[in-house]
Amino acid sequence: MALLEMDGLKRIFDPNAPKELWGVVAEFEDEQALLNAGEAMHHKHGYTKLDALTPFPVHGMEAAIGIPRSILGYIVICIGLTGTITAVLLQWWTGAVDYPLVIAGKPLFAFEFAMPIMFELSVLFSAFTCVFGMLALNGLPKFFHPAMQFPKFARATDDGFLLVVEKSDPKFSAVETRQLLMSLGATSAEIVED
Amino acid sequence: MAAHPHHGETDSFELDAGLWAKVRNIILFCFLISATATAAGYFLDAKQFFHSYLAAFMWGTRILLGALFFLMAGYLAGAAWNVTFRRFSETMAMTIPYGLILFIPVALGIHELYHWSHPEAVAHDKVLQGKAAWLNTNFFILRAGIYFAVWTFFAWGIYRNSTAMDQDKDIRHMHSSSRFAAPGMLLVFLATSFAAFDWLMSLDPHWFSTMYGIYIYAGGGLASMCALVLISLAFRRAGVLKNSITEEHYHDLGKWMFAITVFWTYVSFSQYMLYWYANIPEETIWFKHRFVGSWLHVSKWLVFAHFVFPLFFLITRKTKRNLGTLAFMAVWLLVADYLDIHWNVMPTLHPKGFAPHWLDVTAPVAVASFYGFFFWNRLKNHAIVPVGDVRLHQALAHHNL
Numbered sequence: 001m002a003l004l005e006m007d008g009l010k011r012i013f014d015p016n017a018p019k020e021l022w023g024v025v026a027e028f029e030d031e032q033a034l035l036n037a038g039e040a041m042h043h044k045h046g047y048t049k050l051d052a053l054t055p056f057p058v059h060g061m062e063a064a065i066g067i068p069r070s071i072l073g074y075i076v077i078c079i080g081l082t083g084t085i086t087a088v089l090l091q092w093w094t095g096a097v098d099y100p101l102v103i104a105g106k107p108l109f110a111f112e113f114a115m116p117i118m119f120e121l122s123v124l125f126s127a128f129t130c131v132f133g134m135l136a137l138n139g140l141p142k143f144f145h146p147a148m149q150f151p152k153f154a155r156a157t158d159d160g161f162l163l164v165v166e167k168s169d170p171k172f173s174a175v176e177t178r179q180l181l182m183s184l185g186a187t188s189a190e191i192v193e194d
Numbered sequence: 195m196a197a198h199p200h201h202g203e204t205d206s207f208e209l210d211a212g213l214w215a216k217v218r219n220i221i222l223f224c225f226l227i228s229a230t231a232t233a234a235g236y237f238l239d240a241k242q243f244f245h246s247y248l249a250a251f252m253w254g255t256r257i258l259l260g261a262l263f264f265l266m267a268g269y270l271a272g273a274a275w276n277v278t279f280r281r282f283s284e285t286m287a288m289t290i291p292y293g294l295i296l297f298i299p300v301a302l303g304i305h306e307l308y309h310w311s312h313p314e315a316v317a318h319d320k321v322l323q324g325k326a327a328w329l330n331t332n333f334f335i336l337r338a339g340i341y342f343a344v345w346t347f348f349a350w351g352i353y354r355n356s357t358a359m360d361q362d363k364d365i366r367h368m369h370s371s372s373r374f375a376a377p378g379m380l381l382v383f384l385a386t387s388f389a390a391f392d393w394l395m396s397l398d399p400h401w402f403s404t405m406y407g408i409y410i411y412a413g414g415g416l417a418s419m420c421a422l423v424l425i426s427l428a429f430r431r432a433g434v435l436k437n438s439i440t441e442e443h444y445h446d447l448g449k450w451m452f453a454i455t456v457f458w459t460y461v462s463f464s465q466y467m468l469y470w471y472a473n474i475p476e477e478t479i480w481f482k483h484r485f486v487g488s489w490l491h492v493s494k495w496l497v498f499a500h501f502v503f504p505l506f507f508l509i510t511r512k513t514k515r516n517l518g519t520l521a522f523m524a525v526w527l528l529v530a531d532y533l534d535i536h537w538n539v540m541p542t543l544h545p546k547g548f549a550p551h552w553l554d555v556t557a558p559v560a561v562a563s564f565y566g567f568f569f570w571n572r573l574k575n576h577a578i579v580p581v582g583d584v585r586l587h588q589a590l591a592h593h594n595l
Contacts, residue, residue, distance in 0.1 A: 059593045069511075077509070105473075112470045115463060 019193040021174055023049075023166040025150035026181035026189035031058045034161040037184040038065040041163070045180065049169035053147070053156035065163075072137060076129045083125030087118040146194040205438045207577040213432055214574050221570055225563035231556040241543060242551050244303035249539040250557035251300060252394060253417065253532050254565050255293045256410065259386055260418025261286035262349050263411070264450075266375035266382070269352070269368075275446055277589035278438045281580055282425050284356050285573050286418070287349035292568045294342045296561060300393065301335050308334075310399040321400050329396055337392060344385040348378035357575075359582040368584065386411045394535075397542045401480040405465040410538075412461050416454040417531040420524035423447050427521050429578075438579060441515050442592050448514030451527065455508070459501040484537065487547030492537050499530040532558060 028034040031054060041047045042065045050065040052058070062069075095101075096108035106113065135141070147153060147164050156162050163186070165177050174191050181189040236243040261283040268276045268283075276283070304311045309322075310329040316322040322329070351374035359367040387407025395406050403409075426439045426447075469477045484493050504527060513519040536554060580586065 073511075106471075112467055115467065 021167055022146040022192050022194035023164060023172070024174065024177045024181060024189060025147055025153070025192050026163045026165075026178075026186035027150075027152055027155070028161040028163065028186055031056075031161055033185050034058070034163055035061060035064050037181065037186065038163055040184055041165070041180070042066040045171065047165060047169050047171050047177075049166040049172070051147075051164040051166070053153075053160070053162040053164065055157055055159060055161075070137060072130065072133050075133050076126050079129040079133075080122045080126035083121040083123075084118050086125070087121040088114060091117060146192050149192050149194075150190055152188070205435050205579075207435075207438075207579040207581050209574050209578050210434070211574075213434070214570070218567070218570055221563050221566045224559060225567060228556045228559035228563060232553060232560045235551075235553040235556065239551075239553075240303075241306050242553055243557075244299070244306040245539055245543045246551060246553035246557045247299055247303070247561075248307060248393065249532070249535045249554070250561040251293075251296050252410070252539070253535045253558055254561035255290070255296070256386075256414025256535075257417045257421050258286050258290045258293070258565065259345065259382070259411065260415040261422065262290065262345065262378075262382060263415055264418065264422075265352055266348065266378050269372045269375035270379065272372075274585040274588040275443065275592040277583050277585050278435065278443060278579055278592075279422060279426050280356070280583075281573075281576065281578050282422060284349075284353045284580075285569055286421070287345075288353045288572055289565050289569045290349050291342060291346040292565065294339070296564060297338050297342070301338070304331055304334065308396055308399070310396060325399065329399060334392060337388065341385040341389045344381050348374055348382055351378070356580050356583070360577055360580060361582060363582040363584065365584055383408075383411065386414075394538050397539060398480055398483070400476065403465055403469075403477075403480070405461060405468075409458070409461045409465055412454060412458040413531050413534050416451065416458055417528055419447060419450045419454060420528045420531075423451070423520060423524040424528075427517060427524075430517070435579065438590055440592070441517070442594050443589075444517060444520055445511070445515045445594050446592075448508060448520050448523075451520075451523065452504070452508040452514070455501060455504045455527070459505075483541045483545060486541070486545060489537070489541055489548055492533070492548045496530070496534060496537060499526070500534060504530075 026037070028037060034052060034054065035058060038050060038052055038061065041050055048066055050067075052061050052065055054061070061067075091114045092109045100108050102108070147162070150162065152160050153162070154160075163181065165172060165181070167174075171177075178189045178191060232243070232247065235246070264276070265280070265283045265287055267273075268280065300307070308329075309315055310325065311331050311334075316326055327333075352371045355367040355371040355374070358364075387410075390407045390410035394410060395401065395403065423444065426435070426444070429435050430439065466481065469481060483489070504523060507513055507519075507523055513523070536550075540549070583589075
């Protein structure tokens with residue numbers, strides 16, 4: 001996943017770019033209706049490329065529409081431990097190898113005094129990985145997303161509850177998917193082009 | 195899953211009388227056996243008895259103090275998730291006053307335990323003469339009374355509010371508890387710090403550490419969280435509160451266990467590192483005693499058992515949500531915490547090396563079953579969940595994102 005989708009960006013400014021079918025976006029009355037519809041779409045009808053846009057986090061949404069747990073935690077511990085090792089190597093190499101200097105009769109290297117830096121660098125590396133890893137895994141920053149073409153997209157930050165089905169879903173069929181969403185209680189559903 | 199029905203409504207919040215009597219008999223049986231054995235230990239080896247007893251007393255009392263801390267922290271943070279098991283914490287905190295009875299053997303064994311309590315030793319010791327205003331027998335016993343009074347006052351205030359709320363569902367009780375919690379946090383921490391200075395640190399009266407109080411309390415907070423997990427799981431096994439204390443609550447209790455493990459390490463290492471760096475003999479002597487002979491292995495084992503292993507064991511979501519692995523870690527950490535206290539107390543008695551005694555097994559069982567008896571007795575007086583709490587429905591629907 002590229003951080004900046006240049007192709008997508010170019011399409012916005014190119015009036016002659018051919019339109020492509022991208023997916024279907026549906027709006028629901030409230031979070032409960034969205035949750036029920038999402039669960040039916042994923043568990044009953046077998047859709048897998050679903051996404052939900054809501055003004056606030058909805059408990060159980062990930063499980064309802066089949067979004068797996070993020071791998072971010074595993075990335076964070078790997079990079080965090082890299083920070084620990086970096087701190088050991090840095091203090092050992094600078095203090096005991098490259099420029100050995102006895103200070104206050106202390107050993108050239110000891111875990112006793114290395115520990116605070118080991119802790120700090122573990123936290124620093126972990127925190128940066130957490131923030132920037134989260135942004136990267138979410139594909140952010142992103143200036144444009146096809147779902148934004150849904151007329152009520154901005155409502156998702158206020159009082160709109162949107163369910164997105166992408167074309168890449170093997171079950172996807174523009175007309176039938178839209179009808180299915182309407183039958184599941186959507187107040188409106190539109191086919192979105194990119 | 196989607197609708198989040200309040201499963202908890204199907205649970206009974208009253209304690210079954212048959213179950214209550216059965217468990218009380220088990221606790222009484224444990225107490226009689228272990229207390230008899232411990233008392234016999236006094237006649238066989240008085241010095242060993244008092245040291246083992248002091249370790250057990252500190253271990254058990256800190257568990258109850260930890261419960262008081264989590265109660266107050268919950269009120270200060272406006273926590274809702276802890277309501278389903280809060281009655282256990284409240285009842286644990288209200289068991290603290292009975293500790294005054296358990297303190298009597300410590301007071302009686304003062305000359306066996308504390309070097310500073312001998313006037314002839316003080317007469318030859320300039321340092322102890324300087325500390326005599328604080329470290330003297332009468333003031334020592336008076337202070338113990340003050341500590342218990344402070345702890346009991348805040349435990350009582352919160353317990354009274356919570357049980358009154360059971361009846362009238364009046365939110366003013368909750369606000370009153372928050373008002374108890376704010377000064378309580380300060381005063382309970384001070385009382386516990388000074389109790390740690392008095393009862394444990396003064397075993398080596400020349401040594402001092404300002405960090406010692408929080409180090410001892412941190413371990414108590416951890417042990418308390420483990421005890422809370424085990425109490426809840428024992429109820430679950432008996433089919434009680436099965437839908438009220440769910441995987442989601444255990445997950446958060448596990449997070450607390452993980453967090454305090456790290457906090458305990460942070461504090462105890464800070465204490466060690468500063469003394470290591472300054473390298474002043476009067477400060478390093480305490481650690482030097484703990485690096486003699488097999489005590490060195492215990493010191494290293496503590497770093498592993500109390501930090502490294504729990505850290506990597508509890509770091510994943512799976513082990514915190516799996517009740518079997520969580521129970522295993524709770525037992526492990528309770529034992530590790532007891533070893534920590536043992537490591538604090540025993541080098542005074544066995545300076546040459548780690549020398550466990552059978553009293554180190556019977557004494558903690560006796561203390562735990564003594565507190566357990568009063569805990570269990572009080573638990574039957576009210577519903578086992580704060581049924582009148584306005585946040586109860588929120589706690590029952592608690593869900594981790």
